[in-house]
Amino acid sequence: MAYRDLQAFIAALEKRGELMRISAPVSPILEITEIAGRVMKRGGPALLFERVEGSDFPLLINAMGSHARMALALGAESLDEIGRDVARYLDFGNYTSLGNLIRFAPRLLRLAACFPHRRRLRLTRPPCQQVIEREPDLSALPVLHCWPQDGGRFFTLPLVFTKLPGARTQNCGMYRMQVLDRTSTAMHWHKHKDGSAIYEAWRAHGGKMPVAVALGCGPEITYAATAPLPPGLDEMLLAGFLRRRPVALTKCVASDLWVPRDAQFVLEGYVDTEEPPVWEGPFGDHTGYYSLADWYPRFHVTCVTRRRNPVYPATVVGRPPMEDCYLAKATERIFLPVLKLQMPQLCDLCLPFEGVFHNCAVVSVRNDFPGAARTVMNAMWGMGQMRYTKLIVAVDASVDPRDTGAVLAAVLQNADPASDYLLSDGPLDALDHSSDRALYGARLGVDATAKPGVTPRTGRYALLPVQKRAPGDGREAALAALEAEGVSFAVALDDSVDLADRSEVLWRVFNNIDAGRDLVVKDGKIALDATKKLPGEGLTRPWPDDISMSPEMTARVDARWEEYGF
Known part of the structure; x- marks a missing residue:
């Protein structure tokens, strides 16, 4: 099944007993990490924090943190089921005779769902643009400070949309983003990632590189942003295949980038390719160690659009197993x-x-x-x-x-x-x-x-x-x-x-x-x-520290564990 939006996925999780709501007030500074990390390592449910201190928006975490929930997110009974489905399309025996092709034809119709749908004519605003904030304030979002030695707060599930100068095809990748102030973040584009290659192309082109960041899309879209697709292949094609329905895109308010219309939040802005990079990190990473601080581009947020009642998506990484x-x-x-x-x-x-x-x-x-x-x-x-x-x-x-x-x-x-x-x-x-x-x-x-x-x-x-x-x-x-x-x-x-x-x-x-x-x-x-x-x-750089929570926060969560509802 395809999920209309993140709310529909949350409802499916709750129906299956895979979601726990936490109504106690919690801090996005370390506390949510300590709670969620314990739950992840114990194979526990998705968590919906309904009262996050300093923000009006609830926070969803660990939504895909088990084999069952990951399969549910992609509309299957198991991940192997999806693999077998892909194998059928790669089996050339289905295309080598007219009889086989006729028998396989109904499955080929599914490929039409791969191509994203860019909706230009709108009688009403798309969900992700129900509220438009032209004076953005990132401090209003429940962005997590995950680990004690982190350089600050980080967006941990952002879908970053970019494209080469003059291109129509977009790229969507997931790159952590450290909040620098109310209107800007660092953009963690690794040397080997597509986002970095696109940024280098813009540096050669000159000027400001448009960037749009979608937060809280349907789970198939979120997964597709992490998938190792070849350069130049739109991740929304994979998302459409997985959900068996085209991804509906809407044009950004302030640029010619297109984003999923059912996203919870969209951060629109640019990277000035002539601006000096900013110091980003450290960050408690999925390796279980802190990744070292380094220089990365600054992303300027010029506009935030969102749903009227959005849910903020997040994850926490660290020593495995995590989400x-x-x-x-x-x-x-x-x-x-x-x-x-x-x-x-x-x-x-x-x-x-x-x-x-x-x-x-x-x-x-x-x-x-x-x-x-x-x-x-x-x-x-x-x-x-x-x-x-x-x-x-x-x-x-x-x-x-x-x-x-x-x-x-x-x-x-x-x-x-x-x-x-x-x-x-x-x-x-x-x-x-x-x-x-x-x-x-x-x-x-x-x-x-x-x-x-x-x-x-x-x-x-x-x-x-x-x-x-x-x-x-x-x-x-x-x-x-x-x-x-x-x-x-x-x-x-x-x-x-x-x-x-x-x-x-x-x-x-x-x-x-x-x-x-x-x-x-x-x-x-x-x-x-x-x-x-x-x-x-022989080392030419510092050896990073292991990730561990502060004793004070560990004690705080111990004392409040029953208050959370566990």
Whole structure:
């Protein structure tokens, strides 16, 4: 089903018992983060905060924070159902004969829903322009200050609409926005993102770049803004496909950009390409660490339009699992058929929560020929946003890539460090903090498929807590552990890590290693240093702090927990 607007999705959540209303007054400064973070990690419901201090607008969070709610948001019983649907359209057998084409024709009609509808003639104002504020005041919105070390308040679910100079096709991306004052924000366009490329094109063109930010669209539209589509492909096409109905767009009040007519709020304005950048951050990011402050463009808000009774959308990111993990799972399942079309040996894919989107992918492959796993890994590193994947582990088709134990066993038994560990220097995600230099470092591929005629290896892994005092302590501890009988894979971790918590261990490993620096092969065994790195270990930038809530706010939420209604 397609949701008319965010209110319709809220009603669907409430009907299914997936929504909790909180009527107690709460602060957008840290308090909502602490409440929502606890609920997210416990697999709890969507939250509608009806009384946010300092604002007249209610706030919705965690609306897509479970497998069930993510599927519900996209109108399906499961995310795999959507993936199977996409696979049918990519099956060329449906188009190779007249009979097959006739049978498949009803499904082809659905593609007509992909194209957004630009509504020019209006008898009444569209919902997103029921109220027009030409003297905007961003302080009226319940924008969250998420974590103690954040540089300020951030819009965390903005749909940012831009387009190249003179173009008709628009781009819609999701980029965090730090509030600077009542009428401006920073615009966090990463180097690798489409928004950054469009901004650079405007810099070459000169002048002011029009920008429109929609807040609180239907869930299919919000998801589409996060999807890894090729440059130049309008995200509203994907949204229309998912919702089986064209996205209705309306022209902005003050520019020629078009935005979803059913949005809750729209911030209209511009980026002056000749204006100096502004200092943005730090920000408690989805990696579970603070991303470092840096220079980004300033977005000037010249007009705010909204519904008469809008709901403000937000999310909180941090150490997984959080709500954004389920957006990543949607991408994993929806785009798997596209990857399989381009890589026939690929069977299945898992992006573990602990890998925070870009730090780990586990793939199952058909070993149709020697080097099939390596072929798949290299292909993934040459493809779109997969090029930033820091670790790819390939297992046999018979192994479930979601079964962590089975994957670890395959690595220990089938991956020979001399021949099955592949290092590839290349681009990394802008939020990766472990490489010695920003945006570039070592990517590791591990071929853990069984090799014909090769006897499985024996051995076990060892986890070592290290109280690190000097550069190299982690590496030395891991190498020393390889001397123990039966240990073939040793991992050094900071002594603050709970070694009994497999999820925390994996999260630290995926986040804290640059394989070119931290992986050592000795006598056919692997030593891995997953500790926090010190300046003397090759770093050219600061190592970020872990995200954690202040003790004062933790105590406050503890004391008020029953007052919230839990």
